[in-house]
Amino acid sequence: MFVTMAVDHLLTSFILLLICNTGFSAEISVFVKTGDSVQLDIQTQKLPEFDLLSWTNDKLENIVKYIHESKKVKLHSSYKDRVDFNDETFSLTLKNMQKTDTGLYTARTRGESENNIVTYRVSVIDAVDAPVLTVNSHWSSSDSCTVNFTCRAHDLMINSNYQNNRCSPQEVTSQINTLILDCSKEAIICNYSNPVSWQKDLINIRQLCGGFSAEISVFVKTGDSVQLDIQTQELSEFDDLSWRNDKSENIVKYIHESKKVRLHSSYKDRVDFNNKTFSLTLKNMQKTDTGLYTAITHGESENNIAIYRVSVIGES
Numbered sequence: 001m002f003v004t005m006a007v008d009h010l011l012t013s014f015i016l017l018l019i020c021n022t023g024f025s026a027e028i029s030v031f032v033k034t035g036d037s038v039q040l041d042i043q044t045q046k047l048p049e050f051d052l053l054s055w056t057n058d059k060l061e062n063i064v065k066y067i068h069e070s071k072k073v074k075l076h077s078s079y080k081d082r083v084d085f086n087d088e089t090f091s092l093t094l095k096n097m098q099k100t101d102t103g104l105y106t107a108r109t110r111g112e113s114e115n116n117i118v119t120y121r122v123s124v125i126d127a128v129d130a131p132v133l134t135v136n137s138h139w140s141s142s143d144s145c146t147v148n149f150t151c152r153a154h155d156l157m158i159n160s161n162y163q164n165n166r167c168s169p170q171e172v173t174s175q176i177n178t179l180i181l182d183c184s185k186e187a188i189i190c191n192y193s194n195p196v197s198w199q200k201d202l203i204n205i206r207q208l209c210g211g212f213s214a215e216i217s218v219f220v221k222t223g224d225s226v227q228l229d230i231q232t233q234e235l236s237e238f239d240d241l242s243w244r245n246d247k248s249e250n251i252v253k254y255i256h257e258s259k260k261v262r263l264h265s266s267y268k269d270r271v272d273f274n275n276k277t278f279s280l281t282l283k284n285m286q287k288t289d290t291g292l293y294t295a296i297t298h299g300e301s302e303n304n305i306a307i308y309r310v311s312v313i314g315e316s
């Protein structure tokens, strides 16, 4: 039998055509996202003369029965509230699909003879979870940046390097799941997909390599202390490290070679600086301390290694 492919209206379902060699019916594979609807069409313009048309599941339940002469439609009790049957096109729409609805759905006619019109193999699957990109190590200077990273999603993994604004694209698959790696000047992008969904994770290259750290918001109660940590495990070589407020005052400056710590006069009695972790603790915070706090290293290049937007709240 000849089958034409009608594009499914439901964006979320994805149709693959597989033609079985039974000779009189095609089996069409359809993936549906859990909770979504799927419309099953009869895939032919020319139905043979019939008295009765039915859609059945693979438990041989008649989901719907249509009597030609009386134009009566009978729905199976267990499908009553979740199917729509179109008595002109004979399409069946199954709604709110669950994994237990996975199976074969067949349209048949009965008249002088019995005919299988079409069979669908419907697979109900969940949307994918987001993949996770992690940086194993990175090294940057003023004109180049190298990042070693891993992208993971369930049983799939890609390990690669970003260099000279690119990486080699990669694709790995496992059954119906695909993990794709792609890079641009702006980002490393990892895309995890199955036939009904996709999700991505990305690493912003400018933030990682260009000295722009992501800003972190912190709320502190008036009178309390706040500890600000640097946001990197991998400090590149530096000569000095400083924490600055948004008046460009160096609250603390740490000289790498001499291991000297210099505190700004106006902060002397109310900060602690940890010369191992480079964390800064600001004590007895007041509303006037609200603002931006930035950790910067100087060496071959200047790098922001932490940006905090600190808001001091509550009554004083």
Ligand SMILES: *[C@@H]1O[C@H](CO)[C@@H](O)[C@H](O)[C@H]1NC(C)=O
Residues within 6 Å of the ligand: 136, 137, 148, 149, 159, 160, 161
């Ligand atoms: C970086 O990734 C590659 C895989 O592309 C791996 O073989 C290598 O060990 C990694 N290097 C570092 C320094 O992490």
Ligand SMILES: *[C@@H]1O[C@H](CO)[C@@H](O)[C@H](O)[C@H]1NC(C)=O
Residues within 6 Å of the ligand: 191, 192, 193, 198, 199, 200
């Ligand atoms: C991710 O992959 C899916 C499936 O291949 C594709 O439709 C989608 O556009 C991709 N998304 C991005 C951001 O590349």
Ligand SMILES: *[C@@H]1O[C@H](CO)[C@@H](O)[C@H](O)[C@H]1NC(C)=O
Residues within 6 Å of the ligand: 259, 275, 276
């Ligand atoms: C950190 O400071 C303490 C006390 O100020 C000092 O004894 C110690 O040597 C310093 N450690 C480093 C790694 O500079």
